[in-house]
Amino acid sequence: MESTEALWNHRTMALDFSFPEEVVELRDRVRRFVETEVRPVEEECDRTGKWREGIIALRKKARAEGLWNPHLPAGWGGMGLGPIGMATVSAECGRARIAAFVLNCQAPDEGNMHTLLRFGTDEQKEKYLRPLTEGRVRSCFAMTEPEVAGSDPTGIQTHALKEGDNWVINGHKWFISGARGAKFAIVIARTDPDADPPQARNTAFIVETDTPGWSVVRDIETMAGQHNHCEITLENVVVGDDAILGERGGGHLLGQARLGPGRLAHCMRWLGTCEVALEMMVERSLNRELHGGVLADKQGIQWKISDSAMELYQGKLMVLHAAYLLEKGKPFKQEISMAKYHVANTLWRILDRAIQVHGGLGYSSDSPLEKMMRQARSARLVDGADEVHLSQIARLVFEAYKRDGTTRSATGYELLY
Numbered sequence: 001m002e003s004t005e006a007l008w009n010h011r012t013m014a015l016d017f018s019f020p021e022e023v024v025e026l027r028d029r030v031r032r033f034v035e036t037e038v039r040p041v042e043e044e045c046d047r048t049g050k051w052r053e054g055i056i057a058l059r060k061k062a063r064a065e066g067l068w069n070p071h072l073p074a075g076w077g078g079m080g081l082g083p084i085g086m087a088t089v090s091a092e093c094g095r096a097r098i099a100a101f102v103l104n105c106q107a108p109d110e111g112n113m114h115t116l117l118r119f120g121t122d123e124q125k126e127k128y129l130r131p132l133t134e135g136r137v138r139s140c141f142a143m144t145e146p147e148v149a150g151s152d153p154t155g156i157q158t159h160a161l162k163e164g165d166n167w168v169i170n171g172h173k174w175f176i177s178g179a180r181g182a183k184f185a186i187v188i189a190r191t192d193p194d195a196d197p198p199q200a201r202n203t204a205f206i207v208e209t210d211t212p213g214w215s216v217v218r219d220i221e222t223m224a225g226q227h228n229h230c231e232i233t234l235e236n237v238v239v240g241d242d243a244i245l246g247e248r249g250g251g252h253l254l255g256q257a258r259l260g261p262g263r264l265a266h267c268m269r270w271l272g273t274c275e276v277a278l279e280m281m282v283e284r285s286l287n288r289e290l291h292g293g294v295l296a297d298k299q300g301i302q303w304k305i306s307d308s309a310m311e312l313y314q315g316k317l318m319v320l321h322a323a324y325l326l327e328k329g330k331p332f333k334q335e336i337s338m339a340k341y342h343v344a345n346t347l348w349r350i351l352d353r354a355i356q357v358h359g360g361l362g363y364s365s366d367s368p369l370e371k372m373m374r375q376a377r378s379a380r381l382v383d384g385a386d387e388v389h390l391s392q393i394a395r396l397v398f399e400a401y402k403r404d405g406t407t408r409s410a411t412g413y414e415l416l417y
C-alpha cells in the first residue's frame, strides 16, 4: 500500500516552496555573519558612538568573506542573486540596522545600482556604477519636492532647460536619503512640460554633487532623528547631454522601474525587523511573571503573538510571490503594492504589540523597540504612501472584474484558484 505522502506526491504540481541549496547555504552564511559579527558591533557602536570605525571594519570583513553586493551579477563583483535569493538575504539584513550597508546592498544605492545597470550607457556604468559596486562612493535619488505632492510625480517642478549643448537644472528637493556624502544623485527634472501624457514630462539626470549649484540645505530632523534625509537646492546646475540617464522624457518610467523592486527590497528587510520584534515579544512573554504565571500564559498576550505570527507569515508569502513574479518577468505591480502595504503595516503593528508586551520598558529607550518603532513609521510613507497603494490595488481589482468578470487575476497573479 502506498504511503499518504506518496499518494499526495502523485498529485503535487510545480508549486515548490523550497529554496535552491546554494541560496539556503548563502542565507545561513549571512544569518551567521549578521548574528555573530554585525549585531555585536552595532551594540558596541550604540554604546561608544564609533560608527565609522565599526562599519569600515565590518565592510572589509564582509568583502573578505564573499558577502558583498548580493544583488549584483558576478560580472559586477556581485553574488548574482535574483529577487528570490535577495528576499532571504535582505530579511537577514533586516535583523540589524547596519547590515545592508555592511553588505553594500543598502537603500538607495541598491536601487541606484540596478537603475544604472538597466538604463546606464557603458560610460555611465564605468563612471558611476563601478565605484558604487566597489563601495568607494555612495549615491542618492532625488525626486520628492516640498512644494508639490510626492505621491504625484507628474507635478515635479524642478526643471532642466536646454542651453546649447548643456542642460541647466533649477529646483528644490527634500527627503533625499543619503544625500550628504553622496558622490552623485539621480535627479528627476521636468524637461518637456507640454508632453502628453504628463508621465513623459520628466527626465532623469546624473548630477555629481560637487557640481556648482548643488547644495545640501539641511539634514531634516525626523521623529527618528537625523538620518541623512536631506533638503537640497539646485541653482543653475549645468550638466551635459551625457548626464541623461535613460531616455529624455523617460524619468517617470525610470522612477517606476526603480521603485518596483526597491519597494520589495524594503519589504524584505522589514520582514527581518518584524521577526526581531516578534522574538523579543516572545522572550519577554516567557519570562515576565505576574498574576500567578508568566505573560505567555495569558490569552490576551497569546493573541498578540498569534496575530503577529500570521501577519508575518502572510508577509513572507506575499514578498516571495512578488519576488517570484519579478524574477520570472511576469506582471508584478499589484503584488508589490499589496506586499508593500501589508508588510509596512505589519511592521508597525508587531512593533506596537511588542512595546505593549514590554510595558514601560518597551516605551523607554532602555529597549531598542521605541527606536525601531520611530524608524518604522516612515515605512507607511516612503515608496508610495499607504493610500496610494490601496487606490492602485482597488483600481486593478475593478479593472480585472470589468475585463474578466472575476477579480481573480488581481488577487495574486497566476494564483488562479
Ligand SMILES: Cc1cc2nc3c(=O)[nH]c(=O)nc-3n(C[C@H](O)[C@H](O)[C@H](O)COP(=O)(O)OP(=O)(O)OC[C@H]3O[C@@H](n4cnc5c(N)ncnc54)[C@H](O)[C@@H]3O)c2cc1C
Binding pocket: 108, 140, 141, 142, 143, 144, 145, 148, 149, 150, 151, 152, 174, 175, 176, 177, 178, 229, 378, 381, 382, 383, 384, 385, 386, 387, 388, 391
Ligand atoms: C524617511 C524618508 C525617506 C525618503 N527618501 C526619499 C528619497 O531618497 N528620495 C526621494 O525622492 N524621496 C524620498 N522620500 C519622500 C517620499 O517618497 C515621500 O514622502 C512620499 O512619496 C510621499 O510624498 P509627500 O511626502 O509629498 O506626501 P503627499 O504626496 O503630499 O501625500 C500626503 C499624504 O496624502 C495621502 N495621499 C496621497 N495620495 C493619496 C491618494 N491618491 N488618495 C488618498 N490619500 C492620498 C497619503 O496619506 C500621504 O501620506 C522619503 C521620505 C521619508 C519619510
